Amino acid sequence: xxxxxxxxxxxxxxxxxxxxxxELIGPVPEKDSHKYAVLAAGQLPDMxxxxxxxxxxxxxxxxxxVMFEYTLDESKANHHILQEVPAAPGARAVIGIxxxxxxxxxxxKMNFDNKDYKDPFWLRNYxxxxxxxxxxxxxxxxxxxxxxxxxPFAEEGLDVLxxxxxxxxxxxxxxxxxxxxxxxxxxxxxxxxxxxxxxxDLKAKAEAAITSKVSYNKIAGKTIMDLYDAPFWKDVLFxxxxxxxxxxxxxxxxxxxxxxxxxxTDGVRVRNWDSCMTxxxxxxxxxxxxxxxxxxxTRQRFMHKLKYFVDKYDAGLMCxxxxxxxxxxxxxxxxxxxxxTLNDF
Amino acid sequence: MxxxxxxxxxxxxxxxxxxxxxxxxxxxxxxxxxNPEHEEMFxxxxxxxxxxxxxxxxxxxIGIASSPTEKGFVKFTVFKTGKxxxxxxxxxxxxxxxxxxxxxxxxxxxxxxxxxxxxxxxxFAFTTLRSSIKMMLDNRDKFGKIDVVYGARSPGMLLxxxxxxxxxxxxxxxxxxxxxxTDDPNWKYxxxxxxxxxxxxxxxxxxxxxxxxxxxxxxxxFTMPVLDKLGYKHDxxxxxxxxxxxxxxxxxxxxxxxxxxVCKDGPVFTLDQLNQMPxxx
Numbered sequence: 001x002x003x004x005x006x007x008x009x010x011x012x013x014x015x016x017x018x019x020x021x022x023e024l025i026g027p028v029p030e031k032d033s034h035k036y037a038v039l040a041a042g043q044l045p046d047m048x049x050x051x052x053x054x055x056x057x058x059x060x061x062x063x064x065x066v067m068f069e070y071t072l073d074e075s076k077a078n079h080h081i082l083q084e085v086p087a088a089p090g091a092r093a094v095i096g097i098x099x100x101x102x103x104x105x106x107x108x109k110m111n112f113d114n115k116d117y118k119d120p121f122w123l124r125n126y127x128x129x130x131x132x133x134x135x136x137x138x139x140x141x142x143x144x145x146x147x148x149x150x151x152p153f154a155e156e157g158l159d160v161l162x163x164x165x166x167x168x169x170x171x172x173x174x175x176x177x178x179x180x181x182x183x184x185x186x187x188x189x190x191x192x193x194x195x196x197x198x199x200x201d202l203k204a205k206a207e208a209a210i211t212s213k214v215s216y217n218k219i220a221g222k223t224i225m226d227l228y229d230a231p232f233w234k235d236v237l238f239x240x241x242x243x244x245x246x247x248x249x250x251x252x253x254x255x256x257x258x259x260x261x262x263x264x265t266d267g268v269r270v271r272n273w274d275s276c277m278t279x280x281x282x283x284x285x286x287x288x289x290x291x292x293x294x295x296x297x298t299r300q301r302f303m304h305k306l307k308y309f310v311d312k313y314d315a316g317l318m319c320x321x322x323x324x325x326x327x328x329x330x331x332x333x334x335x336x337x338x339x340x341t342l343n344d345f
Numbered sequence: 346m347x348x349x350x351x352x353x354x355x356x357x358x359x360x361x362x363x364x365x366x367x368x369x370x371x372x373x374x375x376x377x378x379x380n381p382e383h384e385e386m387f388x389x390x391x392x393x394x395x396x397x398x399x400x401x402x403x404x405x406x407i408g409i410a411s412s413p414t415e416k417g418f419v420k421f422t423v424f425k426t427g428k429x430x431x432x433x434x435x436x437x438x439x440x441x442x443x444x445x446x447x448x449x450x451x452x453x454x455x456x457x458x459x460x461x462x463x464x465x466x467x468x469f470a471f472t473t474l475r476s477s478i479k480m481m482l483d484n485r486d487k488f489g490k491i492d493v494v495y496g497a498r499s500p501g502m503l504l505x506x507x508x509x510x511x512x513x514x515x516x517x518x519x520x521x522x523x524x525x526x527t528d529d530p531n532w533k534y535x536x537x538x539x540x541x542x543x544x545x546x547x548x549x550x551x552x553x554x555x556x557x558x559x560x561x562x563x564x565x566x567f568t569m570p571v572l573d574k575l576g577y578k579h580d581x582x583x584x585x586x587x588x589x590x591x592x593x594x595x596x597x598x599x600x601x602x603x604x605x606x607v608c609k610d611g612p613v614f615t616l617d618q619l620n621q622m623p624x625x626x
Contacts, residue, residue: 067352070400080400080441081356081379116609117594120350224603228623255598258352258591262401269352269400274597281599282589282625285427288562290588290602290625300601300625308604 003191003199004171004182006162011169012044014185018093021184022130025059026095027052036094045095047164051140053328055101055251059094060125061108066268067121067258073265082269087124093181096134100143100320102157103150104251105131107320110313111254121271130177133158135199137206142323144212144336149316152210153203163199170195214339216317220310222345227307228299230345236338237298239331244275246325246333247301252318255281276300302338347386351594354398354443355383357419362438365422367501371469372434373410373422376444387447389413390454391477392585392613395446396593397421397433405429406590406608409447410472412479419444422472422504448593449612452477452557452583460553461489465568467496467539467560471504473585474559479508482517491518492548496539496564498525500532521546540567550576557583569616582616586626602626 006014015024019041026045027034034049036056068082105126112122136143136152145151155161159178162169170191173179182188219227247253257274260267274281277297283289291297309318319335326334348355361375374397378384389395389409396404405427411420425434436442452473462481466474474495481488493512497503503522513520523535523542535542539560548554556577558568565584572582588600588607595609603622605611614622 072401080443082354082398082400082443084350084353111596111598114595117351117596118349119352119596121352223621225621225623228603254596256591256596258404258597260399260401260403267401274599276598284587284589285430296625303603304598304601308601312604 002173003195004173004187005189005191005195006169006171006187007189008167008169010187011047014187015044015095018181018185022091022093022181024093024095025056036097047096047134047169049096051324051327053324054249055104055322055324056094056097057101057104057108057251057254059092059129060105060122061254061256061273062125064270064272065121066270068269070267070269071265072262072267084120088128090128091130092128093130093132095132096162097131097158098136098322099133099152099154099156099158099161100145100148100150100322101251102131102133103154104320104322106157107252107315107318108254110315130159130181131157132160132162132178132181135161135163135202135206137164137202139206139210140323140327142212142326143210143321144214144323145321146207146210147213147215148319148321150320152206153199163202165198165202170199172199212323212336214317214319214321214336215343216306216310216339218343219307219339220314222342224303224307224311227342227345228303230342232341232345233299234295236341237295237333240294240298240333241331242277242279242294242297243330244277245328245330247275247277248273249324249328251320251322251324252305276304298333302335302342305335306339306342352445352592354396354404354445355387356380356441357444359436359438359440359442360418362436365504367499370425371422371504372425373420373504374433375411375418375420377418378444379441384417387419387444389419389447390451391480392451392473393447393449394473394593394612395419395421395444395448396590397423397429398443398445399429399432399436400442402429402432404445404591404593405433406448406587406593408473408476408585410475412476412483414480414483422469422475424469445593449608450610452585452613457555458487459489460555461548461551462491463543463547463554463556464491464493464495465539465543465556465558465560465564466494467564468498468502469504470559470561470585471495474557475505475508477557478512478518482512482515485517489553490548492521492546493518494521494523494539494543494546496523496525496535496542500524500527500529519546538567539564540571543568544571544575547572547575550578550581552581555581555583559585578617579620580615580617584614584616584619585612586614587612588626
């Protein structure tokens with residue numbers, strides 16, 4: 001494993017060089033928080049950011065993505081026949097993605113890239129990305145990532161892990177893609193022999209700062225019906241107003257809708273983020289709705305993350321412990337409480 | 346080989362439209378692939394469904410009504426109920442649209458071969474059952490005794506009348522047609538709801554007898570106790586579900602019942618499996 005030292009004084013210049021080979025995406029200020037955005041010419045990521053309301057999942061799974069185009073004009077050849085929208089060209093580097101968000105992309109990959117089907121839109125977005133992660137030195141009070149199979153310095157799904165070491169970033173090179181990014185940016189100064197230890201020390205300190213935890217060791221051993229029929233759901237979810245904030249904020253929520261939109265005779269088929277919190281999500285054309293009540297939709301969301309996914313993939317929870325839903329829920333519903341309640345039931 | 350982009354429909358032309366029922370709420374659409382290679386790629390089994398894809402309108406998941414033994418076309422019977430189905434009902438022979446699939450699992454023919462089959466179907470859920478019956482008739486020596494109980498509200502609401510008459514005349518399967526009620530003095534079939542008719546005519550339960558049940562929720566609710574009473578084991582009762590869908594390939598997260606996705610792990614489940622699943626359908 002090689003370590004590269006990037007003096008902060010050379011950081012901006014390096015990113016400018018990297019721009020020749022990559023479209024850059026990174027955290028930028030937005031109101032009282034930050035968001036991940038495509039960086040315009042000259043714009044640089046704010047590497048001192050604390051958190052973002054939304055994860056960078058849109059990089060692989062845009063909020064709205066045109067899949068096909070078509071014409072309804074019968075005088076034209078190929079009318080009413082869908083044409084796949086070509087992939088956007090070029091490589092992208094996602095700078096400052098958090099380790100738990102990178103892990104979340106790996107979890108959602110199990111859905112979009114499986115033995116039966118490959119989602120060409122998701123995969124082409126994913127394949128053009130190089131993930132240049134930024135370790136979290138000071139985790140927030142709602143961060144429970146270490147009990148969700150990831151952590152503030154976790155490396156899964158990253159090509160490079162940057163660690164903020166004061167006057168420099170120490171870059172841990174994890175893949176060939178990561179190596180290429182650093183080379184394009186001209187970051188080539190081998191970090192000294194003490195780099196690995198410096199990273200380990202910061203990692204230990206950050207992990208120790210996370211006191212918030214969930215347990216799910218007993219969930220796999222219970223049946224779906226036991227947990228589904230448990231008596232606590234209505235109490236636990238009483239306050240939920242089905243606003244859907246958690247589903248949009250969640251880096252592992254991937255449900256989507258497909259809609260046709262037409263202007264004149266030009267049409268597109270678009271995929272949009274959707275949310276299991278809405279009644280229409282499952283509403284049959286007959287009027288019947290299998291999840292008629294608000295609390296049933298909230299149960300679905302938690303059961304999907306904490307039980308159905310666990311049973312289907314045997315890869316742990318479909319939750320990376322980023323804490324966004326805990327921070328943003330207007331009804332103060334806390335997935336940690338729900339998870340521990342399921343585990344102890 | 347199938348289309349590498351599972352969201353991309355095969356272009357098809359509407360070749361024929363049949364109004365199936367007296368209230369005109371059900372029409373059967375016969376599609377022909379614009380590119381003959383796509384028919385090969387669309388190879389399907391009885392019980393599967395597909396997404397009918399109308400540019401500018403959207404997509405709807407519909408059971409395949411034709412049989413894999415019928416070549417050169419694919420047929421779907423569609424109930425006019427929502428945005429896309431209403432638009433489809435206004436379309437004409439010759440119009441171009443799309444077909445995406447086949448999707449989902451099928452009735453477990455690998456297990457059903459050599460067995461006695463009881464089919465219980467009600468209303469317009471009879472579509473994939475038509476596919477199945479036609480397929481079994483074209484492979485008649487591979488199956489034991491076949492009984493079909495099929496009912497609708499009135500004689501004019503029965504689908505596929507020409508097929509029903511032909512199957513009855515052939516005498517290779519036992520047809521038990523019923524309508525809730527009719528004042529037609531010449532009606533020569535059963536009158537009354539499906540469950541009591543099924544109770545009367547169903548073959549005795551055995552390890553070699555399977556029931557395929559497909560119909561409206563009320564029919565299913567009252568047919569299950571009948572099959573229980575007759576001694577059908579829950580792993581010998583096979584059903585096909587519907588849920589709201591979009592992608593049809595297990596990606597969009599919409600149609601799940603517990604950890605199963607109706608579009609990919611289903612739509613066909615045994616009652617035994619359904620007993621272990623939430624009742625979210």
